[in-house]
Amino acid sequence: MKQPEDVQLSREEGEALIERIERNALSAEDRRILVKVLTFYFWLVFALREAKLSLKRLKALVFGEKPKKPKPPSSGGTASGGSETQTRASQGGQSPASASPAAEKPPRPGHGRQGADVYRAAQTVGCRHEELAVGERCPACGRGQLYRLPPGVEMRLDGNALLSAVRYELEKLRCSACGQIFTASVPAATGTEKYSARARAVLALARYYLGVPWYRLEGFQALVGVPVPDATQWDQTEIVGDSAYPIFKYLERMAAQGEVIFQDDTPQRVLAVIEENQQAAAQARANGASEAAARTGMQTTALIVQVGERRICLYYTGRRHAGENLEALLTQREPQRDKPLVMSDALSSNNAEEAGLIRCHCLAHGRRKFSELAEDFPAESAVVVEALKAVYDHDEEARDKQLSAQERLAYHQTYSEPLLRTLKTWLEEQTAQRLVEPNSSLGKAIAYILGHWESLTRFLLEPGAPLDNNTAERALKLCIRQRKNSLFYATEHSAYIASLLTSVIATCVHAGVNALEYLVALQEHRQEVFAHPSAWLPWNYPAALAPS
Numbered sequence: 220m221k222q223p224e225d226v227q228l229s230r231e232e233g234e235a236l237i238e239r240i241e242r243n244a245l246s247a248e249d250r251r252i253l254v255k256v257l258t259f260y261f262w263l264v265f266a267l268r269e270a271k272l273s274l275k276r277l278k279a280l281v282f283g284e285k286p287k288k289p290k291p292p293s294s295g296g297t298a299s300g301g302s303e304t305q306t307r308a309s310q311g312g313q314s315p316a317s318a319s320p321a322a323e324k325p326p327r328p329g330h331g332r333q334g335a336d337v338y339r340a341a342q343t344v345g346c347r348h349e350e351l352a353v354g355e356r357c358p359a360c361g362r363g364q365l366y367r368l369p370p371g372v373e374m375r376l377d378g379n380a381l382l383s384a385v386r387y388e389l390e391k392l393r394c395s396a397c398g399q400i401f402t403a404s405v406p407a408a409t410g411t412e413k414y415s416a417r418a419r420a421v422l423a424l425a426r427y428y429l430g431v432p433w434y435r436l437e438g439f440q441a442l443v444g445v446p447v448p449d450a451t452q453w454d455q456t457e458i459v460g461d462s463a464y465p466i467f468k469y470l471e472r473m474a475a476q477g478e479v480i481f482q483d484d485t486p487q488r489v490l491a492v493i494e495e496n497q498q499a500a501a502q503a504r505a506n507g508a509s510e511a512a513a514r515t516g517m518q519t520t521a522l523i524v525q526v527g528e529r530r531i532c533l534y535y536t537g538r539r540h541a542g543e544n545l546e547a548l549l550t551q552r553e554p555q556r557d558k559p560l561v562m563s564d565a566l567s568s569n570n571a572e573e574a575g576l577i578r579c580h581c582l583a584h585g586r587r588k589f590s591e592l593a594e595d596f597p598a599e600s601a602v603v604v605e606a607l608k609a610v611y612d613h614d615e616e617a618r619d620k621q622l623s624a625q626e627r628l629a630y631h632q633t634y635s636e637p638l639l640r641t642l643k644t645w646l647e648e649q650t651a652q653r654l655v656e657p658n659s660s661l662g663k664a665i666a667y668i669l670g671h672w673e674s675l676t677r678f679l680l681e682p683g684a685p686l687d688n689n690t691a692e693r694a695l696k697l698c699i700r701q702r703k704n705s706l707f708y709a710t711e712h713s714a715y716i717a718s719l720l721t722s723v724i725a726t727c728v729h730a731g732v733n734a735l736e737y738l739v740a741l742q743e744h745r746q747e748v749f750a751h752p753s754a755w756l757p758w759n760y761p762a763a764l765a766p767s
Contacts (some may be wrong), residue, residue, distance in 0.1 A: 433705075
C-alpha cells in the first residue's frame with residue numbers, strides 16, 4: 220500500500236474541523252481533508268500489521284523525520300552538566316594517536332576484479348604453444364633463442380547444478396550358445412555408492428552454511444534435471460554428520476580449555492519439542508494445573524571460544540539456555556587451568572557457575588541503550604556515546620599496533636580508564652542529584668551501566684578481556700539464516716545434526732579451511748578419523764592426508 224499524502228493540520232485547524240463536523244457544516248475542502256485523514260489511517264494500520272517497526276522508523280514514516288545522530292552538548296553547558304563532563308573526559312584520557320588530527324584511513328577494497336590466486340580450488344590446465352618450443356630460433360627477429368617465462372593466467376568460470384549426475388551405460392554381451400550375459404563394469408574411480416562423498420558434502424554446506432532448506436534444494440535439482448528428493452538429501456547429510464561426530468566432540472574438549480568464551484542465544488523451533496510442550500500443557504490442564512511445569516522455550520546457543528591462536532565455534536539447539544550449555548562445556552575443563560573470560564550480555568539466562576569463570580558484559584549493549592535515546596535525550600546520550608566511542612578508538616589503536624594482551628591492558632589503563640572514571644562520576648551525579656527520573660528510559664539506561672560497571676569494564680582489569688559480544692552475535696547469524704529459510708527442525712536429532720555440522724563448518728571458516736574438501740576427507744577416512752580425531756582437525760588434516 221503506497222504511503223498517502225501528508226495531512227498538515229495545526230491544533231486550531233483540527234479543533235475547528237471537529238466543530239464543523241459536529242454542526243454538520245462541512246465544506247468541500249473539509250471533506251477532502253477527511254478523505255486524506257482516513258486514507259492515512261488505513262495506510263498506518265496496514266503498515267503496523269505488515270511490518271515490525273521501531274519507534275524511530277515509525278516517527279520517520281509518519282512525520283517524515285530521519286533519526287538524528289547525537290551531538291555533544293554545547294560549550295555553554297546543559298542542565299545535566301554533560302558538556303563539562305565530556306570536556307574533562309576528552310582531556311583526561313586522550314591517546315597520542317587521537318590527540319593529533321586523525322590520518323585519513325585508506326578506502327575499503329571494493330568488489331572489483333579478483334586475482335587468479337583467489338581461486339584456490341580451480342583446476343589447472345597447462346596450455347602449450349602449438350608451433351614453438353624452448354630453445355628454438357625466435358620467429359620475429361631470427362637471432363635469439365626462446366626460453367621459458369612464468370606462465371600467464373586466464374580464468375574461465377563455469378556453472379553446474381549443486382549435484383550433477385553421470386549416466387554409465389554398461390555394455391552387455393550374451394553368448395548365443397549358453398546364454399551367459401557379460402556386463403561391463405563401471406570405472407573403478409567412480410566407487411560403489413550412488414552418492415559420492417563430495418555430493419554429500421555439497422548438500423551439508425547448502426543446508427547448514429547457505430541455509431537453503433531441503434524442499435528448495437529438491438525443487439532446484441528438479442529444475443536442472445537431476446532430481447534428488449528431500450528425504451534422500453537428509454539421509455546423505457546424516458552420513459556426513461556421522462563422519463564429523465568425533466571431530467565435534469574433540470572440538471568440545473579443546474574449547475573447554477579456552478581462554479576467552481563468547482556466548483549468546485537466539486530463538487529456534489523444533490517440531491518434536493513443540494509437540495511435547497502441547498502434550499504437557501494438555502496433561503497439566505487435565506490434572507487441574509494452570510500450566511505445565513517444564514520449560515517450553517527453545518533456542519540455539521553459540522559458544523565461540525578462543526583457544527590460543529585457534530577459534531572454535533560450537534552450536535547447540537534445544538531447551539537449554541546459553542548458561543547451561545556453557546556450564547556443561549566447562550565440566551570438561553582441566554582443573555589446573557585458570558578461570559576463562561566469558562563474554563555475554565547481562566541476561567540471567569547466560570549465567571553459569573560464576574565462581575568458575577570471570578564474567579565480562581557487553582559494552583556495546585550499554586552503549587546501545589543510550590544511542591537509542593539520542594532523539595529524546597540528545598545531550599545526555601552524547602556524553603555516554605562519545606566517551607565509549609573514544610574507548611573503542613583506543614581498542615582499535617591497540618589492535619592496529621598488534622599489542623600483546625598485557626600491552627593492550629596497559630594501553631587501556633592509560634587512555635581509557637580516565638575517560639571511564641569521569642563517565643562513571645557523571646552517571647552517579649545524575650542519580651545522586653536527582654537530575655534524572657529513575658524510572659524513565661534514561662534512568663534505566665544509567666542504572667544498567669552503573670549496575671554492571673565492573674563486568675562492563677573488565678578489560679581494564681584482565682589481560683585479553685574483550686569489550687563486547689559482537690563475535691557471538693555475528694556467529695549466530697549463521698543459525699538465524701537457517702531459521703529464516705527453514706523455519707524449524709523436525710526432531711531433536713535433526714537439530715543435533717544441524718548443530719554438529721554448523722559447528723564444524725563455522726570452525727573451518729574461521730580457520731580459513733576449504734570446508735567442502737574437509738568434509739569429503741572426513742568421509743573418505745572415516746575409520747582413521749574415529750581412531751585419531753586429533754590428527755583430523757580442520758587446521759592439521761592435510762598432514763594426515765599426506766602419504767607417509
